[in-house]
Amino acid sequence: MTKWRPDPGSLTRPAYRSLVQAIETAIQNGVLKPGDRLPTQRQMAFDLSLSVQTVSRAYDKLVEAGKIVGEVGRGTFVRAASDEISMPFVSRKAAGRLLDMSILKPVLDHAHEEAMQKTLRAMARSLPRAMMGGFRQDLRAGDSSSAVRRWLSLCGLDLEGMAVIPTNGSTSAMTVAMMTAAQPGDLIVSEDIGHHTLRPLARFLGIRLQGVTVDAGGICPEALERICAKEPVKAVYLIPNGANPLAFTMTESRRAAVIEVARRHDLLIIENQSWGPLQDAPPPPMAAMAPERVLYFTSLTKCLLPGLRVGYLVVPDHLGASAANRHMVTSWMATNMMTEIAGRWIEEGTAETLLNRQQLALRDRADFAANVFRGLDMRTSSNGLHLWLPCHDIYEEAELVKSIRESGVAVANGASFAIGPPDRHPGLRVSIGGQSFPEFARGIRMIDARLRNRGGAE
Structure with a gap:
């Protein structure tokens, strides 16, 4: 049985809710681990000077939430983390x-339907041989197509000293960026509210993940500094442009402060700009401000068309080969037909x-x-x-x-x-x-x- 107990002085009314929050926080922060046995309800009540009914109500809420499980004759245990992704949206x-x-x-x-129909008709009349038979993609900064350059310029990036890898949307780019930035056992930090697949992805990759305090302007540089001072951090994952659930946009000065911390502690920065150039006059991408350490990705999926699963991962040149290899073993390449449609839309002005x-x-x-x-x-x-x-x-x-x-x-x-x-x-x-x-x-x-x-x- 674990010796962990919440601090009785930290509990507020209603006590059962406060106890639920204390146990959930301990589980989330790894203080209570899967399989740990909690004190009996009577023992917890005695230790915290609460009624057994109050503790029982708290345990019931935690069972309902899937955080703990009671086993007849054995006790109450922290439930193992599921490998299933908890989706924020309905089935x-x-x-x-x-x-x-x-x-x-x-x-x-109707404009989306008409654009797609027009493009597919044009492709049917003249199918590019590379689209049908191409089996390799290797877009680097020196030979990226004009379409890719044009789209990334709309996002505020030029590609000097950068490598570009076309991907099947942002999810593929995000996975490759995480694998390139860290190895199993390494620590990556992120805003304490962010992308709903980041936690399971980190778990699947064996990467440790920790949230950093955010305010109305995004991640707090001082909080990031404190974490980095305590233990080695490999990278910080950020959603700086409106796509974060809280809908904040990091100012240029806040971005500069975070980059200063990253340079001081030699962190990589993973910048998620999945909405592409959707915002009006946003601050410059962090990849433009610190191209030597930012892995940046964007896509056409959220700002143009859900079915157009095309994204671009942009990394410093010195990480280009590593990122390309990780993309190859996870996806091999971006789908030719999707990248062809995206290229035509960008070049023709449809995008x-x-x-x-x-x-x-x-x-x-x-x-x-x-x-x-x-x-x-x-x-x-x-x-x-x-x-x-x-x-x-x-x-x-x-x-x-x-x-x-x-x-x-x-x-x-x-x-x-x-x-x-x-x-x-x-x-x-x-x-x-x-x-x-x-x-x-x-x-x-x-x-x-x-x-x-x-x-x-x-």
Whole structure:
């Protein structure tokens, strides 16, 4: 049986909730490990001067959350981490019964269909031989196609001293970047709320992951400095441009401060700009500010078309061969047909036309939502794909997600994005793309009604 106990002085009312949070934090931080046996309810109650009923209620909540498991005759144990990814969005089957505002998608209309039909007709008339028979890709800074250069320039990058690897979207690029930056057992740190697949990916790769405190401007350089001073850190993974669930955009000065810490401790930086050039006049990419240590990736998937699974991983030249080898063993190469379509769209100007339409559509939807949610705390980023609605605590978050779903709308819970204790940033992430405008407007009004009925107004 583990000797761990929470500090009785740290518990607040209601005591059962505080005890739940203390145990969850201990599990998240590795103080309590899978298989550890917790004290009996009676012993925990005695140690903390609580009633057995209070401890029993806390244990029941943890069992419901899948954090612990009780075994008859043996006791209560910390549950082993599952290899299944906890998705913040609903299943395809459930989405068919709900207005799905839980998964991030761009706004789609007839222009996307017409563009794809036109391109496929042109390709059918003259199929490039390299697209049919090509079995290798090796785009480096010196010979990248003009299309790749043009798209990355829209993202604020030139490719001097950089290597480029086309990928099957951001997920592939993210995996290769993580494998290139660290080896099993190494420590990577990230914002304490970020990408929902980062935690399982790190676990699958055997990489240790730790969350770093964020505020309204992104990751806190001082908090990053403190972690680096305690133990070696290989890299910091960041989502600096609006795509973070909290919808913040790191200022140029904040980026410079983080880069200063990275240089002082010789950290690599993995920069996730999966939304591409969706934002209006964003700060320069960190890859442009510190090209010697940033592994940067972006894609066309979120800002143009979900089915266009094309991304670009940009790394310093000295990491080019390592990244290319890791991409080869995980994906071999980006799909020729997708990269061909992407190249044509960029060269012909179709990509920029669809990008401009996307920006206008998302701006209109954010303005509509801000008007409906007037008086509530709503956060969004320039031309962002989602809204963030803060909650008072993780229990209100869970209750609101459930209540909103009962009304027929699915939204994502903030705890799914936690890199660390799930209660640090309680809130709801609401996608504003993926639906027709009338459906989007209906969903926003339904969410607003639930928020106000449950005391969501400030």
